[in-house]
Every structure is written in C-alpha cells, then in structure tokens.
Amino acid sequence: MxxxxxxxxxxxxxxxxxxxxxxxxxxxxxxxxxxxxxxxxxxxxxxxxxxxxxxxxxxxxxxxxxxxxxxxxxxxxxxxxxxxxxxKPKLRVYQEQRINGLPKNMVTPPEKVLKRIREDRKQVAKARSYLTSINGFEKVFSWPIKGIITGTYGTKRILNGKPRAPHYGIDIAAPMGTPVRAPQAGIIRMAKNLYFTGLTIILDHGHGLSSTFLHLSGTKIQVGQKVKKNQIIGNVGSTGRSTGPHLDWRINLLKKRLDPHLIAGTMPNK
Ligand SMILES: [Zn+2]
Structure with a gap:
C-alpha cells in the first residue's frame, strides 16, 4: 500500500x-x-x-x-x-492634460441626454464583447492614419477645470476627411453616431481584441462587414466631444483598455 x-x-x-x-x-x-x-x-x-x-x-x-x-x-x-x-505588469506614470473651452454640455451633459449616454455605453460594451475566432489579434498592427499625436494613452484629464476619466485612446490630429485605414483585419461591430464620441466605428480583431475609432466625419462600411488590413473604413472628423479634426484610436481586450502605441509601435514618418 x-x-x-x-x-x-x-x-x-x-x-x-x-x-x-x-x-x-x-x-x-x-x-x-x-x-x-x-x-x-x-x-x-x-x-x-x-x-x-x-x-x-x-x-x-x-x-x-x-x-x-x-x-x-x-x-x-x-x-x-x-x-x-x-x-507581473510593469507600472507606468501617466501625464496630466487640461482642456478648456469645451462646450459645457459636453463636460457635464444635460439631464435629458443621460438616457442616450447610458444606451450608447451599453451598445459600445456589446460591440467590444465578441470572442470571434478570426486571427487579426495575433498579427502586427499598423497606424490607421499618420499625423501629429496630440493625446496619449492613460493621460489624466481635467476638462474645463473638472477632473474626468483618464484618456484611453491616442489622439492623432489630421486634416478633415483624411482616410482612416483598418490597422489590422477584422469584422465591423459598430458604425454609429454617439453623444460623446461622435461617429464611432468598432472593429473586432478576434479573441476579444477590438479597435475603436472616434469623431469620424463619414463612413461607407456596414456593421457585420469583414475588412482587410489597410482597407479604408472611414474619414477623420470632429464629431462629438472634440475640439478639432483628429482621430481618437482605442484598443480594448474585452473590458481592458490597452495602449495602441504599444501595439502599433512607433508611427512611421511616411
Ligand atoms: Zn481623444
């Protein structure tokens, strides 16, 4: 025994x-x-x-x-x-950014739009919740546009003097209408006008990884459409809470906010 x-x-x-x-x-x-x-x-x-x-x-x-x-x-x-x-994650130190002169209703939204904001959030959460078996997630990402980086991931934000949620995207200033290209292949999960983020596209790269593109001026793509890497999906705009034409690009792994700069590497010059 x-x-x-x-x-x-x-x-x-x-x-x-x-x-x-x-x-x-x-x-x-x-x-x-x-x-x-x-x-x-x-x-x-x-x-x-x-x-x-x-x-x-x-x-x-x-x-x-x-x-x-x-x-x-x-x-x-x-x-x-x-x-x-x-x-074990290495800890980072984030910058602080103050933006003044934003329209008051975009910093503290009026009562009557709170319902819409809640509904927007629900739809965004759903669009980022897919666990698709497509394989964009494991490949090298490129930048959706080239331009001047005016906002970085993680920055603490003070809007019109009021502390607000940190910035999770990367802001790239570019002329109105600049074509926005898919940084990696995927399936479109959202193409919709939202209160804060204006015309918003969410692209599912598989396994819970998604890209979000904010403040767009236009798009011709449809929800459910498959797109290839570098395919044009929309155009730079200034819709929603925005102070001028730029692209705000975000990457999520389900509910986790990731830094697009770490995923796409340094922006190429040309
Ligand atoms: Zn932004």
Missing part, C-alpha cells in the same frame, strides 16, 4: 515541474498586449479563467491602465501536463 502511494505521489509531482509558456510578442506592462504561443490542442487559463486558443496555438492577454496584480497563466497540454507563466 505504502509503495503504491509513493508511486502515485512521484508521478503526480513530475508534471508539476512546469516548463514556461512561450511569449511571442509584447511585454508585461500596464496597457500592454502579449501574444502567447501554446500547443494548439492545449487549454489555457488566466487566473483560473479559460481563454480562447486559435487553431495555430495563439492566445492573447493584456493589462489595463491601472492593473497591478500579476496574471497567472496555466497551459494544460493534451497529455495532462502543465506549463506555467506568471506575468
């Missing part, structure tokens, strides 16, 4: 001498996205929750602006053995 127990114990210990899971792109820091490579028939959990793995064994994890706790990844292979990885 004792021998059998020792035998079982020995064999239950062996799979726990875990190898590490492979990271193919990205670094663990606030606002960052990491592409993970596992066996294509493995199961992958992050803090106990299963996340999707593509047919070629790719998965993604990310860190929100203020996320401080490590992510514990466990890959369970087909034979039951496990690999592990602990990702």
């Amino acid at each position: 004792r021998i059998i127990l020792l035998y079982l114990l020995a064999f239950s210990i062996i799979p726990n001498i875990a190898e590490s899971i492979e990271i193919t792109r990205g670094k663990p820091l606030q606002g960052g996205l990491l592409v993970i490579k596992v066996d294509n028939d493995s199961k992958l959990t992050v803090n106990g929750k299963t996340i999707p793995v593509s047919l070629n064994g790719k998965a993604i994890v990310g860190f929100h602006r203020d996320e401080k706790e490590p992510l514990h990844l466990i890959e369970t292979l087909r034979d039951g053995s496990k690999k592990k990885l602990i990702l």
Whole structure:
C-alpha cells in the first residue's frame, strides 16, 4: 500500500515541474498586449479563467491602465501536463492634460441626454464583447492614419477645470476627411453616431481584441462587414466631444483598455 502511494505521489509531482509558456510578442506592462504561443490542442487559463486558443496555438492577454496584480497563466497540454507563466505588469506614470473651452454640455451633459449616454455605453460594451475566432489579434498592427499625436494613452484629464476619466485612446490630429485605414483585419461591430464620441466605428480583431475609432466625419462600411488590413473604413472628423479634426484610436481586450502605441509601435514618418 505504502509503495503504491509513493508511486502515485512521484508521478503526480513530475508534471508539476512546469516548463514556461512561450511569449511571442509584447511585454508585461500596464496597457500592454502579449501574444502567447501554446500547443494548439492545449487549454489555457488566466487566473483560473479559460481563454480562447486559435487553431495555430495563439492566445492573447493584456493589462489595463491601472492593473497591478500579476496574471497567472496555466497551459494544460493534451497529455495532462502543465506549463506555467506568471506575468507581473510593469507600472507606468501617466501625464496630466487640461482642456478648456469645451462646450459645457459636453463636460457635464444635460439631464435629458443621460438616457442616450447610458444606451450608447451599453451598445459600445456589446460591440467590444465578441470572442470571434478570426486571427487579426495575433498579427502586427499598423497606424490607421499618420499625423501629429496630440493625446496619449492613460493621460489624466481635467476638462474645463473638472477632473474626468483618464484618456484611453491616442489622439492623432489630421486634416478633415483624411482616410482612416483598418490597422489590422477584422469584422465591423459598430458604425454609429454617439453623444460623446461622435461617429464611432468598432472593429473586432478576434479573441476579444477590438479597435475603436472616434469623431469620424463619414463612413461607407456596414456593421457585420469583414475588412482587410489597410482597407479604408472611414474619414477623420470632429464629431462629438472634440475640439478639432483628429482621430481618437482605442484598443480594448474585452473590458481592458490597452495602449495602441504599444501595439502599433512607433508611427512611421511616411
Ligand atoms: Zn481623444
């Protein structure tokens, strides 16, 4: 009996001498996205929750602006053995930005539009909630437009002297009507005029990763349409809460806000 127990114990210990899971792109820091490579028939959990793995064994994890706790990844292979990885996010320091002269109803919205704002939020949350199996999420992103960066991810905002939610996008100033191109392939989940963000497009890149494009002046694409990388999806505008023509580009991993600058890299000159 004792021998059998020792035998079982020995064999239950062996799979726990875990190898590490492979990271193919990205670094663990606030606002960052990491592409993970596992066996294509493995199961992958992050803090106990299963996340999707593509047919070629790719998965993604990310860190929100203020996320401080490590992510514990466990890959369970087909034979039951496990690999592990602990990702501790590097903390960042964010800038502060003051914007004055915004119309009063855009800083503190009037009572009668609160219902519309709530409805907008619900629809945006839904458009970012898809776990589609398309594979834009694991590929290299490009910039949707080129221009002057006037606002960065994570910045603390004070609008007309009132502290407001941090800025989660990257603002790129460009002439009115400049074509906005898909930074990576995906499916359009929203193309709609919203109270704060004006004409807004949400593009689903798969596995919960999405791009949002704000303040557009026009679009010809439709919800449900598949778009290729670099395809024109809309035009730069100044709709919604905006002080001039620019694109505000955001990236979400479900509810987590990621930094587009970390995902697309440095903006090329030409
Ligand atoms: Zn912005």
